[in-house]
Amino acid sequence: xxxxxxxxxxxxxxxxxxxxxxxxxxxxxxxxxxxxxxxxxxxxxxxxxxxxxxxxxxxx
Numbered sequence: 404x405x406x407x408x409x410x411x412x413x414x415x416x417x418x419x420x421x422x423x424x425x426x427x428x429x430x431x432x433x434x435x436x437x438x439x440x441x442x443x444x445x446x447x448x449x450x451x452x453x454x455x456x457x458x459x460x461x462x463x
Contacts, residue, residue, distance in 0.1 A: 412450055414428040 423443035430436035 404462060412454060416450045419443045419450070423447065 420443075421426040423440055426436060426443065430439060
């Protein structure tokens with residue numbers, strides 16, 4: 404089953420990963436670097452976990 408979530412997963416993954424990298428480079432040494440990195444990093448991890456869990460269930 405290929406729903407909208409599947410097609411939106413990888414662009415969102417790329418956007419969050421890019422935001423994490425840019426925030427790490429531009430906000431280096433500021434207090435804002437930590438919350439931005441945490442939020443974007445958790446988003447990336449959540450997308451990967453969603454892919455692994457749903458992907459394995461969908462193949463059965």
